[in-house]
Amino acid sequence: MYVAVKGGEKAIRNAHKLMAKRRRGDTSVPSLTLEQIAQQLSHAVARVMGEGSLYDETLAALAIKQARGDLIEAAFLMRAYRTTLPRFGYSQPIDTAKTLVERRVSATYKDLPGGQVLGPTFDYSHRLLDFALAAEEDGLEKPAETARVEDDSMPRVTDLLGDEGLMEPDPVTDEDAPVGDLTREPLSFPADRDLRLQNLARGDEGFLLALAYSTQRGYGRTHPFAGEIRYGEVEVEFFAEELGFAVTLGTIKVTECQMVNQFKGSAKTAPTFTRGYGLVFGQVERKAMSMAMVDRSMRWQELGEEPSAPAQDVEFVLSHSDNIQATGFVEHLKLPHYVDFQAELDLVRRMRGEWFEKRRQEEEEGSAAQEAAE
Amino acid sequence: MTDITSTPLSSNIEADAAVGARQKVIATLAAASAEAVAEKFNALPPQSYELVRQPETGLVMVRGRMGGTGSPFNLGEVTVTRCVVRLETGETGNAYSLGRNKQKVLQSAVIDALWQRPAMQDRIETDIIAPLAEAQQGAKETVREETEATKVNFFTMVRGDN
Numbered sequence: 001m002y003v004a005v006k007g008g009e010k011a012i013r014n015a016h017k018l019m020a021k022r023r024r025g026d027t028s029v030p031s032l033t034l035e036q037i038a039q040q041l042s043h044a045v046a047r048v049m050g051e052g053s054l055y056d057e058t059l060a061a062l063a064i065k066q067a068r069g070d071l072i073e074a075a076f077l078m079r080a081y082r083t084t085l086p087r088f089g090y091s092q093p094i095d096t097a098k099t100l101v102e103r104r105v106s107a108t109y110k111d112l113p114g115g116q117v118l119g120p121t122f123d124y125s126h127r128l129l130d131f132a133l134a135a136e137e138d139g140l141e142k143p144a145e146t147a148r149v150e151d152d153s154m155p156r157v158t159d160l161l162g163d164e165g166l167m168e169p170d171p172v173t174d175e176d177a178p179v180g181d182l183t184r185e186p187l188s189f190p191a192d193r194d195l196r197l198q199n200l201a202r203g204d205e206g207f208l209l210a211l212a213y214s215t216q217r218g219y220g221r222t223h224p225f226a227g228e229i230r231y232g233e234v235e236v237e238f239f240a241e242e243l244g245f246a247v248t249l250g251t252i253k254v255t256e257c258q259m260v261n262q263f264k265g266s267a268k269t270a271p272t273f274t275r276g277y278g279l280v281f282g283q284v285e286r287k288a289m290s291m292a293m294v295d296r297s298m299r300w301q302e303l304g305e306e307p308s309a310p311a312q313d314v315e316f317v318l319s320h321s322d323n324i325q326a327t328g329f330v331e332h333l334k335l336p337h338y339v340d341f342q343a344e345l346d347l348v349r350r351m352r353g354e355w356f357e358k359r360r361q362e363e364e365e366g367s368a369a370q371e372a373a374e
Numbered sequence: 375m376t377d378i379t380s381t382p383l384s385s386n387i388e389a390d391a392a393v394g395a396r397q398k399v400i401a402t403l404a405a406a407s408a409e410a411v412a413e414k415f416n417a418l419p420p421q422s423y424e425l426v427r428q429p430e431t432g433l434v435m436v437r438g439r440m441g442g443t444g445s446p447f448n449l450g451e452v453t454v455t456r457c458v459v460r461l462e463t464g465e466t467g468n469a470y471s472l473g474r475n476k477q478k479v480l481q482s483a484v485i486d487a488l489w490q491r492p493a494m495q496d497r498i499e500t501d502i503i504a505p506l507a508e509a510q511q512g513a514k515e516t517v518r519e520e521t522e523a524t525k526v527n528f529f530t531m532v533r534g535d536n
Contacts (some may be wrong), residue, residue, distance in 0.1 A: 006396035053450040055436070056473065077433055086432040088454055093437040100514055102521050110527075118524040170444025181435065181448050193440060194447040201438075201449050233517075235401075236452060236472065238434050243468055248401035249434065249454055250472035256442065279438045281450055327436050337505045 023068050037061035045255070046282020047071055051323060052078025053202040055252050055281050072204075072323050078306075079324050090179075092237040092246060096279070097156060099232040103283075106157050107226040108260055114154030119231065120283070133331050157228040158258045158275060166273045168264060189315050196298055196318060197291075201280055202323030205287040211311040212290035215297050220309025222296050224276065227260035231283050257288035257350045261296050263302050274303060399489050399503055403482035404471040406506045414502045415481035423484055426466060427458035429476035465490040530532040 002330065038045055038061040048060040052075035059081065063074035103119030118124075142356055160168035171193070180195035187199065201209060215222055233251040240247050257278035265271030276296025278288035297311040310316055320326060403411060433451040440447060456470045457479040467487025469479040491500040 038438070050450065054433075054453065055450060056453040057452065058473070081450060082433060083488070085453070087451075088432045088434050090448070091434050091436045091452075093439045094449075096438070096442050100517060103524075115525045115527075117521045118526055119521050121407075144520045145523040147514070147522040147525070149515075149518045149522045152518055158441060170439070172443075173445040175446075177445070177499060179437065179448060183435070183448075183451070194445065197438075197440065197447040198449070236434070236436055238454070238470065240468065240470065242458070243391050245397060247397060247468075247470045248404060249452070249470050250404045252436065252452060252472070254438075254449075258441070275441055277441045279449055364438035 004131065023066075023179045032065055034058050034061040034065065037064050043283065044069070044071060045203060046284050047287075048078060050281040050284055050287065051075040051202055051204060052082075054078045071084075071325050076324050076327070081273045083102045089238065091249070092239065094234045094236060094252075094254070096234055096254065097159075099230055099254070099256075100251070101152075101154055101232040101235045102229055103231040103328065104154055104228065105226070106228045108157060108228075109160075112157060112160065114151070154230070157257065158260070161227070161260070161273060165270070166272055167260070168274050170275075175228075187318055189318075191314055191318055193295075193299070196314065197277065197279070197295060199318045199321055200278075200294060203291070204323035204326070205284065205290070207321050207323070208287060208290035208294055211297075211317060212293035214309065215293055215311045220297050220312045221298070222259075222276070222293065224259045224260040224296065225261075226289060226291050227258040227275070229257045229285055229288065231285070252341040253282050255283055255285055255288040257285070257292040259289070259292035261295055274299070382453045384410075396486070396489075398507070399486055399498075400468065400470065400482075402503050402510065403414065403454070403469060403485060405510050408475045408478040410506060410509070411478050411481050411485075414506070415485060417501070418485075418488070421461060421484055423459040423461050423467075423487065426460050427456070429455060429457040429480050431455045431474045431476070435525045457483040459487055461487045461491070463491060 009209060038057045041061075041064065044064055045057055045060045048071055049055050049057070051072070052060065052063070056061075056078075060074065060078060063081075064071065066077060067073035079136055085274065101114075101117065101119075103121060105116050105118065110116075158167050162169060180192060180198065182195060182198050182202075187195065191199070214220070216224075216301070233253050235251050236249045237246045238249050239245070248313040255278075259276040259278070261274045261276060263271040264274050274296065276292040276294070276299070278290070278292035278295065280288045280291065294311055294317060297309070298314050298317060300307050300312045305312075305315065406414075406434055432454055434454045435451050436449045437446045438449045439445065452472055453474050454470060454472055455474055455478070456468070457476070458469075459467045459480070461467070461484075465487040467483040467485070467490070469482035469486055471482065473480050485498060485502060488494045489503070
């Protein structure tokens with residue numbers, strides 16, 4: 001238990017000043033601008049927006065600068081900032097079919113309508129350090145190749161499977177049905193899929209990656225194929241009450257992953273593929289894929305599967321996915337626990353006293369018995 | 375729901391078209407950079423207006439759909455800034471935009487109000503909305519063309535299959 005302490009104000013103030021100095025580093029090196037961070041560290045920015053659950057590139061860049069590149073600390077800053085703003089409402093659900101696609105790949109079909117576009121990716125690179133970047137000068141520019149666009153329609157792979165009846169349909173509820181919101185009510189169990197997806201969307205990338213990996217290694221196998229991964233810009237629409245119609249607020253970048261998994265069928269319904277879904281802010285493919293795999297794992301009950309693995313345990317997954325909560329609880333151990341520890345000290349001293357007393361008695365009894373035997 | 379039997383169909387279609395045109399104005403200004411809006415705004419003659427709703431920054435919770443087409447769920451929030459102004463001549467202008475730029479939405483709201491003044495609509499369309507929309511369309515085309523150059527054809531290497 002943490003008990004409030006007083007004092008240390010001057011030390012704390014000085015520590016924060018020192019932190020500011022160390023953050024800035026050598027002043028002969030130019031300070032980072034938020035534009036540089038937003039433009040050139042876009043994956044870090046995307047991660048902070050996703051796990052901070054707030055899409056604002058400039059704010060995320062500021063958080064990364066302030067946190068000296070500690071991305072969990074930066075996400076924490078985003079979560080704290082959002083509490084200072086009023087909530088205008090909920091957007092219309094984004095339509096990812098209308099994404100301005102910058103990347104779209106499928107591991108299930110090599111020829112699919114709209115084709116596969118690799119876009120900006122680390123895939124197929126040799127993971128060799130590029131020393132040309134170390135020597136790069138300002139203004140160095142390598143224009144990207146372009147090609148004429150014949151047809152830019154890109155139907156979802158899951159819809160193609162669905163058209164043939166090979167894919168379970170997406171769950172559809174009444175549009176007016178309430179949608180769970182973790183920012184309004186704390187997580188409680190059992191948690192429906194809306195809450196599970198919201199929790200995963202803001203969950204820690206490393207935690208979800210490890211869980212997804214565990215399912216591949218046999219802990220709750222789901223036989224996933226990356227049916228489709230798409231990344232690009234999508235419009236956000238909001239119904240403006242005062243206008244009486246929906247307005248477009250602008251575009252955000254999202255990564256969507258459709259995992260295609262093994263079958264479900266019954267005496268009444270023919271076997272179909274099943275699916276897991278991942279959707280995250282920015283280009284964060286590793287997390288979108290992990291999210292889709294963990295989403296699918298947690299659907300064991302609805303699909304009549306046996307629970308046997310951590311990734312299927314909804315309460316375990318959702319209770320430990322949030323790195324802001326996790327870091328708060330782990331890191332609070334650094335704060336003074338003097339009163340608590342004093343009690344533990346008293347306890348261990350008493351236990352030791354009793355232990356030594358008992359041993360002394362046993363020795364006395366032992367030597368008395370020995371004397372008697374002699 | 376409006377009862378369509380009580381109003382002539384043509385006026386509904388006109389009303390829908392007017393809403394559509396206004397949505398395009400608001401969307402185009404929202405998608406433009408703050409610098410682009412400021413440049414267009416500063417080229418207009420000075421306007422007097424009152425603030426009906428001060429520029430205000432808040433949050434909108436973005437929703438996605440399960441599997442892309444299913445039931446909605448909450449994905450995460452975006453910062454949004456909005457503003458409402460009224461011109462001396464009575465037109466009310468609204469603006470919404472992602473981000474936290476208050477000057478941008480204030481200027482956008484004034485432009486939206488001016489667009490509703492019949493004498494100004496053509497000029498706003500020609501000088502502001504059309505060029506901004508064209509630049510936005512051009513930027514999208516560039517993304518599409520750059521993306522198209524990364525289109526790949528995979529060949530499977532088994533059983534003589536291509």
